Every structure is written in C-alpha cells, then in structure tokens.
Amino acid sequence: MLTALSKSLSEVDPDLAAVVGREEQRQQNTLELIASENHVSVAVREAVGSVFTNKYAEGYPGRRYYGGCVNMDAIEDVARDRARQLFNSEHVNVQPHSGAQANAAVFLAALQPGDTILSLDLAHGGHLTHGLKVNMSGALYNIVHYGVTRETERIDIDAVRHLAREHKPKLIITGASAYPRTIDFAAFAEIAREVGAALMADIAHIAGLIATGLHPSPIGHAEFTTTTTHKTLRGPRGGMIMCGPDHAKLIDKWVFPGSQGGPLMHVILAKAVAFGEALRPEFKQYQQQIVQNAQALAEALGGRGYRLVSGGTDNHLMLVDLRDVHPDLTGKQAEQWLEVAGIIVNKNMIPFDERKPTQTSGLRLGTPALTTRGLGAAEMATVAGLIHAALSAEGDDQKLASVRDDVQALCANFPVPHA
Ligand code: DSN
Numbered sequence: 001m002l003t004a005l006s007k008s009l010s011e012v013d014p015d016l017a018a019v020v021g022r023e024e025q026r027q028q029n030t031l032e033l034i035a036s037e038n039h040v041s042v043a044v045r046e047a048v049g050s051v052f053t054n055k056y057a058e059g060y061p062g063r064r065y066y067g068g069c070v071n072m073d074a075i076e077d078v079a080r081d082r083a084r085q086l087f088n089s090e091h092v093n094v095q096p097h098s099g100a101q102a103n104a105a106v107f108l109a110a111l112q113p114g115d116t117i118l119s120l121d122l123a124h125g126g127h128l129t130h131g132l133k134v135n136m137s138g139a140l141y142n143i144v145h146y147g148v149t150r151e152t153e154r155i156d157i158d159a160v161r162h163l164a165r166e167h168k169p170k171l172i173i174t175g176a177s178a179y180p181r182t183i184d185f186a187a188f189a190e191i192a193r194e195v196g197a198a199l200m201a202d203i204a205h206i207a208g209l210i211a212t213g214l215h216p217s218p219i220g221h222a223e224f225t226t227t228t229t230h231k232t233l234r235g236p237r238g239g240m241i242m243c244g245p246d247h248a249k250l251i252d253k254w255v256f257p258g259s260q261g262g263p264l265m266h267v268i269l270a271k272a273v274a275f276g277e278a279l280r281p282e283f284k285q286y287q288q289q290i291v292q293n294a295q296a297l298a299e300a301l302g303g304r305g306y307r308l309v310s311g312g313t314d315n316h317l318m319l320v321d322l323r324d325v326h327p328d329l330t331g332k333q334a335e336q337w338l339e340v341a342g343i344i345v346n347k348n349m350i351p352f353d354e355r356k357p358t359q360t361s362g363l364r365l366g367t368p369a370l371t372t373r374g375l376g377a378a379e380m381a382t383v384a385g386l387i388h389a390a391l392s393a394e395g396d397d398q399k400l401a402s403v404r405d406d407v408q409a410l411c412a413n414f415p416v417p418h419a
Helices: 014-029 042-048 070-087 099-110 136-140 157-167 185-195 207-211 245-255 265-278 281-303 331-340 368-372 377-392 397-413
Strands: 091-093 116-120 142-146 171-175 198-202 224-228 239-243 317-321 346-348 362-366
Touching (some): 042 265, 070 239, 070 265, 099 136, 099 171, 099 224, 099 245, 142 157, 157 185, 239 245, 281 368, 281 377, 331 362, 346 362
Parallel strands (some): 116 142, 116 171
Antiparallel strands (some): 091 239, 224 239
16 A cells, blocks of 8 residues: 555556646647746745645644644745745735635625625726626625726726725725736725725736836735735745735634635745745846846737737736737637647737627737746747747648747747756
8 A cells, every 4th residue: 555655656647647748748848928827946846746735734823723733834934924025015824725715815804795896897907806797706796897998008097086986895906817007006095095995906917026126016005915826926826915914813814714724735835935936136037037028029019010908018918909910810719829839828808809708809928937938038029920920820730830840949948947
C-alpha cells in the first residue's frame, strides 16, 4: 500500500501523466495572451504541490480548530505579513479560495440580501461576481450598473455619481476584468462617502501594477479591497481581501466560518512565496515591462488598422475591436482561428457591442504571460503581425499552419519557467 502511494504520477497513472506532459508542451508552444493568466515560478508550483495539501487548519493563526498547526500558523503569518507590506494594507485575509470567494465574503460582511450594489456592467468590462443575474451577487442583491461613455469608452464618473445619488447603494464596486484604463479610486471614494456607501475595489487584474506603484492604489480609499493572486501578481490561483482594522474581524468571520471551511494551506504557502517574489526589485521591472509590452502591442495592432477600445491601454490589457479590419469576423471565430495558429486569446464584448456575448466583436489581449517568458516590445510587433496573419487567413489550414510554425519558432526562444 505504502509503496504504491510513494510512486510518481507517471508510474501510477501514465495516461494522466501524459496529459500533464501535453499541457506542458501546449504552454511552451503557444503564445498566452489571456489577460488573466500567467506562468508562475517553479517555486510557486513546488509550494502548491507541497505536503501542506494534507492538512486541515480551520481558523486563523493561534486560533485553530485542529491540532498540528504549528507550521500552518508560520506560513499564514508570513503570507499575511508579506501581503500587508506589498499593498501597505493594515489587515489581510489570505484564505479566500478565489476572487469570487473573496467578493462573496465582502458582500456577506457589508450587505443584507436585497441591498443595492452599484457596479460596472459586465458588457462594459465588469465581472460576473459584480452582479450578473446568474451569479449569487445578482441573485441576492439589487444591482444597478454604471458603464463607459460611447465617446471615450472610459468609465463615466458623472454617471456613477448620478446613479449613486439616485439609487443610494449600500456598496459601490470599482474594478474590472476587461478595462484598459486607469481607475480613479479617489473619485469613487468621494462618491461613496457622499451617498453613505461602502466602497469595494476588486483589483484582481491590476494587483501587480498596484503592488509596484504603477497604478494608483485603492488602499486608504476603499473599505474593502479584493484580489486574485494569479493574474499580474503571478502567484497561485487564489483570492485575498484587504481592509482596515475596523473591518478586520468582520471580514475574517465572513471568510471563515461565514463562507468557507478549511483553508487551502498549500495554496497559502504558494501565496507567501509569490508575495516574496513580488517584494523583490525585479518584480517592479517585470510589471513595467508588462505595461510597455501592452503599449507596444496596442500600437502595432493599431498600425495594422485595428481599433483599440478607448484608443489604447494604460495597463496590462487591451480590447481589440475587430470590425474595421474584418467586418464579418466574430470574436468567437477569431479566438478559434488564433488557437489553431498557437495564439491563445479570449473573445470579448466591446462596449455597446451589437453581437451577443457568445459571439462578440472583440478580443481581449494581455501581456503578463508573454512578459514572464521574456518577450519585449520588439517581439510585440512580431506578435501583432502573427495575430494579423492568422486572422487574415480566414480559416485556410495551410496559412494557419504557416503562422503556427512562426509562433513555435518564437516560443522556442522564450521558454516558460521550468525546473
Ligand atoms: N475569468 C477572469 C478573467 O479572465 O478576467 C476573471 O475572473
């Protein structure tokens, strides 16, 4: 029995081991442009695969419901200390299993069912946990949405103020999953104060930029700041909540026991490792390069006739409106053709899109993963050319295969992190 449990995956389950091998090859041989994804360090992967996966540690350091938690307390304390330092936040809860869980805990802490939330429309770059009807946020709370203006495609802060005065929300959410411009947290805080609402900043996408001072921080403006740890922050998949001392007990209570049971201690170890990496000076250089790469990619695509929503980007992502160059091409079809060519993206609504969310007129592109591999601004021009070539192939197998060869040649020069 013990001997069997000590065997490696390839010995004990070669079929699944082969799938892992294929996924390693897929990641190495494709260009990952999904804005919410990244390639973590070997150290972070090692932590996720560590013996900490074996342990229950319900509760918090020093106050656990299980014995044997001495090392659990040590790593959770390190994770919390590093996160506090990274974001200059007074209180951090590192236990949320995901961004969705982090947001849910804030809602439970700040709201009663039926209360009103004011948040960015998903169709204008928001997130499904910010009030989509089929999500618990939309099912339990009364949702009012703000959006971007038609002219600038940037958040209409006057409309936010107007809607806040009219609907008196209990919670205003700022934060997005497909918004390429800087968010003015101070302006949101001013509106929240005026109408007596709490402010929640969901910084999942831009956490790495905020940690390194490349985007203004919501800390000090928002009562609650939530994030994932695996996007620009380049940690393991997971979530986190930051708040001031006045809300610390409430947040901790609504994470555990309010909405979760045992924390994923192997993931908390990996969060601590990733926060340690993010505190090093080279992480700031990495974030700077992400932004430079996004600007270079946006410019190169613009040079090939593609319209960028809002005219460009301030952060790690951009929304490409396909219609000027390919009027009949949907985002769905574009995503599929690009995948055949080895370029991984996701279709995305553009503001005021006339196509359905399952079709869309746009693509969302982000540079965190390519930047991790070491691609720079010069390579972004190449990547734009490859994207244009794949989209212009109109599904022709030979043309797509030729782009795929070029993609693989580029990938070979920039390996993903490996042991
Ligand atoms: N699914 C994530 C994204 O792609 O932005 C957000 O949860």
